[in-house]
Amino acid sequence: MESRDISDALSLIEWMKQSHLNALHLRMGSLILDLKRYAEEERKADMDSAENIERQAGKPILSPRLGIFFRSAKSEDRPLVEIGQRVQADDCVCFINVLDQRYCVTAGVQGRITEYFAQDGQLVEFKQPIFAVKGQESDEIKQP
Amino acid sequence: MKKIKSVLVANRGEIAVRVIRACQALGIAAIAVVSEADRESLPAKMADRVLCIGPAQATKSYLDIPTVVTAALGAGTDAIHPGYGFLAERPDFAETCVKHGLIFIGPKALHIRQMGDKLLAREMAAALHIPVIPGSCLVRDLQEAASFGEKTGYPLLLKAAAGGGGRGMKILQGPEELKSLFNEASAEAGAAFGDDRLYIERYVPHARHIEVQILGDCHGNVIHLFERDCSLQRRYQKILEEAPATVLTPEQRLEVCEAALLIARHIRYESAGTVEFILDQDEGRFYFLEMNTRIQVEHPVTEMITGLDLIQEQIRIAGGQPLRYSQADITTEGHAIECRINAESPERQFCPSPGRITQWQPPKDPLVRVDSHCYEGYVVSPFYDSLLAKIIAHGKDRPEAVERMQTALSHFLISGVETTMPLHRRILMDDAYRAGKIDTCWLEKVFLGNAKA
Numbered sequence: 001m002e003s004r005d006i007s008d009a010l011s012l013i014e015w016m017k018q019s020h021l022n023a024l025h026l027r028m029g030s031l032i033l034d035l036k037r038y039a040e041e042e043r044k045a046d047m048d049s050a051e052n053i054e055r056q057a058g059k060p061i062l063s064p065r066l067g068i069f070f071r072s073a074k075s076e077d078r079p080l081v082e083i084g085q086r087v088q089a090d091d092c093v094c095f096i097n098v099l100d101q102r103y104c105v106t107a108g109v110q111g112r113i114t115e116y117f118a119q120d121g122q123l124v125e126f127k128q129p130i131f132a133v134k135g136q137e138s139d140e141i142k143q144p
Numbered sequence: 145m146k147k148i149k150s151v152l153v154a155n156r157g158e159i160a161v162r163v164i165r166a167c168q169a170l171g172i173a174a175i176a177v178v179s180e181a182d183r184e185s186l187p188a189k190m191a192d193r194v195l196c197i198g199p200a201q202a203t204k205s206y207l208d209i210p211t212v213v214t215a216a217l218g219a220g221t222d223a224i225h226p227g228y229g230f231l232a233e234r235p236d237f238a239e240t241c242v243k244h245g246l247i248f249i250g251p252k253a254l255h256i257r258q259m260g261d262k263l264l265a266r267e268m269a270a271a272l273h274i275p276v277i278p279g280s281c282l283v284r285d286l287q288e289a290a291s292f293g294e295k296t297g298y299p300l301l302l303k304a305a306a307g308g309g310g311r312g313m314k315i316l317q318g319p320e321e322l323k324s325l326f327n328e329a330s331a332e333a334g335a336a337f338g339d340d341r342l343y344i345e346r347y348v349p350h351a352r353h354i355e356v357q358i359l360g361d362c363h364g365n366v367i368h369l370f371e372r373d374c375s376l377q378r379r380y381q382k383i384l385e386e387a388p389a390t391v392l393t394p395e396q397r398l399e400v401c402e403a404a405l406l407i408a409r410h411i412r413y414e415s416a417g418t419v420e421f422i423l424d425q426d427e428g429r430f431y432f433l434e435m436n437t438r439i440q441v442e443h444p445v446t447e448m449i450t451g452l453d454l455i456q457e458q459i460r461i462a463g464g465q466p467l468r469y470s471q472a473d474i475t476t477e478g479h480a481i482e483c484r485i486n487a488e489s490p491e492r493q494f495c496p497s498p499g500r501i502t503q504w505q506p507p508k509d510p511l512v513r514v515d516s517h518c519y520e521g522y523v524v525s526p527f528y529d530s531l532l533a534k535i536i537a538h539g540k541d542r543p544e545a546v547e548r549m550q551t552a553l554s555h556f557l558i559s560g561v562e563t564t565m566p567l568h569r570r571i572l573m574d575d576a577y578r579a580g581k582i583d584t585c586w587l588e589k590v591f592l593g594n595a596k597a
Contacts, residue, residue: 065198065211066195066196066197066198066211066214066215066218067211067214067218068214068218097214098210098211098214099210099213099214099240099244100210101210123195123214123215123218123219125195125196125197126180126196126197126198126199126205127180127196128196
């Protein structure tokens with residue numbers, strides 16, 4: 001995959017955000033792009049089922065505690081992980097704040113982040129899926 | 145004070161159901177927090193929103209203060225009701241709620257702390273000229289306990305300064321028992337409360353446990369809702385409670401209710417609370433025991449005879465409303481009995497009996513109330529206390545309430561787990577119980593003692 005393809009894909013995502021489309025399936029050579037817009041209800045329903053996530057997006061990373069979810073230490077910082085990024089089992093992928101305590105959540109598995117299910121500042125429950133990770137074997141995005 | 149629009153229920157089991165019902169009656173949203181083991185529980189099904197706060201172990205879920213408070217803040221609730229047990233009498237919990245802008249539906253942290261130190265509470269009662277059991281003093285070591293015994297004579301009672309529920313409590317029949325029981329009590333208290341200090345007092349052999357229900361608001365109004373008799377106990381755990389206490393003369397009732405009011409007024413107590421006394425039946429005298437700064441398990445018997453809803457009143461008080469009743473408004477009607485039905489086997493030393501409830505058919509009688517979180521198919525978890533249901537029966541007098549309870553117990557069908565219902569049926573048939581000739585030791589020493597032989 002070339003950098004041109006990535007920037008094309010990113011602009012497509014931006015374009016879709018502005019559009020009224022709910023889903024987009026696109027194949028450009030070796031690049032396959034599957035975009036789906038989640039209504040709030042749907043997102044929640046999907047979150048409820050860890051099995052569902054495993055089937056669709058990969059192995060879920062579950063929140064080890066109830067708390068407030070943050071993808072970065074400070075709001076101006078870049079998120080610790082982005083979709084598509086490779087993570088090791090002991091990589092910190094997000095923070096969960098419980099009152100004055102901040103806990104780092106490690107991926108627990110090795111693979112590529114395919115999805116995140118919570119927004120900054122959102123309350124997440126104990127064992128709520130917060131990310132999905134796909135391992136190398138089932139990695140659908142082919143390396144060049 | 146802001147209006148309470150939503151309440152987080154920081155508890156489980158029947159009291160969580162009870163609090164959710166009170167919220168629903170007041171048009172307030174109820175948010176349940178559950179451990180992983182309680183995801184399928186009735187509170188989870190009834191609440192407007194459910195949040196899973198942690199694993200089954202209570203220390204990592206129901207007892208985890210930062211997590212419970214974060215759940216309340218994250219869900220945008222206005223207030224937290226602690227129920228009884230768990231965090232209900234933890235002053236640091238009440239403080240943390242207030243610090244984060246949440247209303248704690250209960251007394252002030254200061255009151256919980258004041259009354260939580262049993263020795264300080266006794267000193268306060270004594271200063272108000274309320275009788276306390278002779279002797280009550282802290283004993284530092286065996287020698288001090290021995291000299292106290294020589295001075296006042298036996299039997300004596302050793303108690304944990306920090307606790308309740310019978311842990312660290314030992315009856316000393318004579319000086320020869322002192323050495324072993326003192327060390328046992330001290331170790332038990334240390335293990336249960338992290339505080340091995342003990343106090344010693346004269347043991348009252350033919351005692352009744354009488355307690356007075358109190359309601360106070362933040363405007364300085366305090367009323368009592370008369371008394372309950374909770375003398376039927378096993379290992380200091382109440383089994384069956386009644387209201388009113390038929391053993392009392394009108395003068396004694398007045399005396400004990402006034403004493404409870406005196407303490408509550410003195411500290412300007414807010415919310416529902418209970419002042420406990422020991423009635424020495426041989427001498428006809430009351431002694432202050434302790435004050436519990438929470439709603440109690442047995443609160444429904446008071447509700448049945450007064451017609452008030454104590455949880456709803458707690459919520460109103462926490463919202464800053466003045467009490468809706470003056471003392472003159474509080475009257476009682478008839479008699480109420482509560483049986484605590486536990487998933488335990490009375491035949492096997494009250495060993496817990498967890499498992500799936502395969503049949504659950506509560507009695508249908510408008511004068512019988514069943515407070516429970518159970519249903520057909522519910523799995524009674526081994527992680528928590530074994531209370532399945534409280535059956536509360538009302539009658540125009542005590543004999544009618546006893547009869548109604550008998551009928552209710554015989555119509556209550558529970559299968560899948562063993563319960564203490566057979567024990568309650570036998571108690572209600574007992575002549576000594578029916579005649580009211582019992583004391584706090586009767587159930588264990590006489591009734592169960594006889595049953596064993």
